[in-house]
Amino acid sequence: MKTLIVHAHPEPKSLNGALKDLAVSTLEGAGHEVRVSDLHAMGWKAVVDAADYGPDASSPLRVAADSGRAFDAGTLTPDVLAEQEKLLWADTIIFQFPLWWYTVPAILKGWMDRVFTLNFAYGVGEHSDTKYGERFGEGTLAGRRGLLSVTAGGPEAHYSARGINGPIEDLLFPIQHGVLHYTGVEVLPPFVLHSVDRMSAEDYAVAAKAWEQRLLALETTEPIPFRRQNFGDYEIPSLHLKEGLEPEGRSGFGLHVRG
Amino acid sequence: MKTLIVHAHPEPKSLNGALKDLAVSTLEGAGHEVRVSDLHAMGWKAVVDAADYGPDASSPLRVAADSGRAFDAGTLTPDVLAEQEKLLWADTIIFQFPLWWYTVPAILKGWMDRVFTLNFAYGVGEHSDTKYGERFGEGTLAGRRGLLSVTAGGPEAHYSARGINGPIEDLLFPIQHGVLHYTGVEVLPPFVLHSVDRMSAEDYAVAAKAWEQRLLALETTEPIPFRRQNFGDYEIPSLHLKEGLEPEGRSGFGLHVRG
Numbered sequence: 227m228k229t230l231i232v233h234a235h236p237e238p239k240s241l242n243g244a245l246k247d248l249a250v251s252t253l254e255g256a257g258h259e260v261r262v263s264d265l266h267a268m269g270w271k272a273v274v275d276a277a278d279y280g281p282d283a284s285s286p287l288r289v290a291a292d293s294g295r296a297f298d299a300g301t302l303t304p305d306v307l308a309e310q311e312k313l314l315w316a317d318t319i320i321f322q323f324p325l326w327w328y329t330v331p332a333i334l335k336g337w338m339d340r341v342f343t344l345n346f347a348y349g350v351g352e353h354s355d356t357k358y359g360e361r362f363g364e365g366t367l368a369g370r371r372g373l374l375s376v377t378a379g380g381p382e383a384h385y386s387a388r389g390i391n392g393p394i395e396d397l398l399f400p401i402q403h404g405v406l407h408y409t410g411v412e413v414l415p416p417f418v419l420h421s422v423d424r425m426s427a428e429d430y431a432v433a434a435k436a437w438e439q440r441l442l443a444l445e446t447t448e449p450i451p452f453r454r455q456n457f458g459d460y461e462i463p464s465l466h467l468k469e470g471l472e473p474e475g476r477s478g479f480g481l482h483v484r485g
Numbered sequence: 486m487k488t489l490i491v492h493a494h495p496e497p498k499s500l501n502g503a504l505k506d507l508a509v510s511t512l513e514g515a516g517h518e519v520r521v522s523d524l525h526a527m528g529w530k531a532v533v534d535a536a537d538y539g540p541d542a543s544s545p546l547r548v549a550a551d552s553g554r555a556f557d558a559g560t561l562t563p564d565v566l567a568e569q570e571k572l573l574w575a576d577t578i579i580f581q582f583p584l585w586w587y588t589v590p591a592i593l594k595g596w597m598d599r600v601f602t603l604n605f606a607y608g609v610g611e612h613s614d615t616k617y618g619e620r621f622g623e624g625t626l627a628g629r630r631g632l633l634s635v636t637a638g639g640p641e642a643h644y645s646a647r648g649i650n651g652p653i654e655d656l657l658f659p660i661q662h663g664v665l666h667y668t669g670v671e672v673l674p675p676f677v678l679h680s681v682d683r684m685s686a687e688d689y690a691v692a693a694k695a696w697e698q699r700l701l702a703l704e705t706t707e708p709i710p711f712r713r714q715n716f717g718d719y720e721i722p723s724l725h726l727k728e729g730l731e732p733e734g735r736s737g738f739g740l741h742v743r744g
Contacts, residue, residue, distance in 0.1 A: 237546040240545065266532070272592070273592045286498035287499075289583075290682065327664050328663035329659055332531040332532060332533070333533075335591040336592075342586065362649060379549070383724065390726070392659070399655075400586070400587035403651070404656075405586050405587070460649055465648055466645070466647040466648055467648075477736060478737040478738065482649065
């Protein structure tokens with residue numbers, strides 16, 4: 227297994243740092259290759275701007291078009307090219323981050339904004355009567371598995387089906403479905419730790435054991451069965467889910483998971 | 486009306502730039518005061534790190550605790566203090582941004598991560614048997630109205646109830662409910678433009694007219710009726726929605742909107 231860990235916490239001695247270190251040692255100990263993109267340590271540039279496309283940037287700047295042109299020409303900045311190369315090298319991608327305001331920290335969002343360019347992550351494949359590009363189950367990163375490892379300050383009850391924050395699987399849907407499944411990655415169920423600001427040494431030992439077990443089972447864990455776009459479940463080009471496919475009472479994001 | 490516009494697009498001559506400019510001229514033309522935080526023009530720092538807390542940063546860094554201590558002591562960095570002051574000045578807050586990977590661009594997420602500190606945006610109010618802090622309908626920003634103005638590349642059908650991206654109101658829920666309603670802001674229905682990469686001059690004229698009408702109706706538009714945390718709808722401290730309150734068949738994020 228070749229695993230890329232994308233790590234997004236400013237403090238190496240944090241819980242997130244410990245989980246990242248444990249992932250490296252556990253996977254390497256099991257004979258796997260591991261590479262780490264430690265975004266804070268790398269000084270990752272989070273913000274998309276004209277400097278990303280150098281002298282080839284159009285004026286006015288057109289972010290999507292310019293990123294696709296630079297991708298095609300091989301003129302993306304070296305930091306972005308390096309991340310795209312790591313993604314193509316990996317067969318497994320782990321994202322380690324704290325849930326801040328119900329989603330990823332800005333530095334990790336900026337990694338997605340800058341690395342997932344036109345023609346690499348979207349705008350891939352042909353459009354026809356039976357196909358609307360290669361996305362949601364197909365795409366450049368097809369054949370890879372992805373996993374979110376998330377720490378949350380709030381207790382699990384607040385993120386449950388009736389919890390005030392909304393269900394954790396719905397909060398993560400825009401990342402798991404909208405970013406990973408979109409680009410072809412098979413998404414494993416997330417590893418989520420709750421109430422992390424009140425975590426004792428004993429709690430951490432239990433969490434670390436659970437994390438090791440998830441890591442050693444990466445190759446055999448069943449992915450979330452998100453529906454694939456071009457294989458009969460959706461009308462094209464409206465991309466409406468065809469009537470009657472969902473289990474009774476299912477609505478919202480849950481429609482896009484097979485029953 | 487005192488309106489703060491938080492603007493997050495790198496190109497002044499973009500559609501987002503035009504919508505921001507139109508908001509300024511329309512509101513000022515109607516006699517209102519307007520301030521703009523143009524995040525790219527300001528060179529907004531998107532990434533949370535120890536530099537945010539200067540010599541007072543703890544080691545190891547504890548982001549939440551350090552941000553709260555710095556807030557209490559008045560030692561947050563000047564850029565963050567200025568944004569908090571603008572939020573307290575405003576009675577209306579507009580966010581203008583392109584939907585990138587189904588949420589805000591990193592620079593705007595970094596504005597939330599850094600400005601919405603402990604004791605300003607969360608950790609406010611007492612916990613008791615009937616109250617779980619002042620949040621979700623109460624909080625520092627109570628009495629203010631907020632509105633997301635969003636441009637999306639994909640067509641409206643893809644963001645509808647059965648559309649493959651998921652419903653736009655669910656994609657925006659973590660921001661509208663998890664960031665704005667959380668801090669006490671009353672959230673107006675979003676202004677969303679679709680298929681913006683294929684927008685003609687005629688399409689823009691129609692969109693601009695609709696945007697002006699929304700802007701001139703800011704004071705009379707009904708907010709989204711998100712449930713308030715401490716007023717009987719939720720069990721405390723589990724913060725589960727009490728059984729039987731929702732309209733039949735409602736689930737997921739929709740539970741947290743009154744029926």
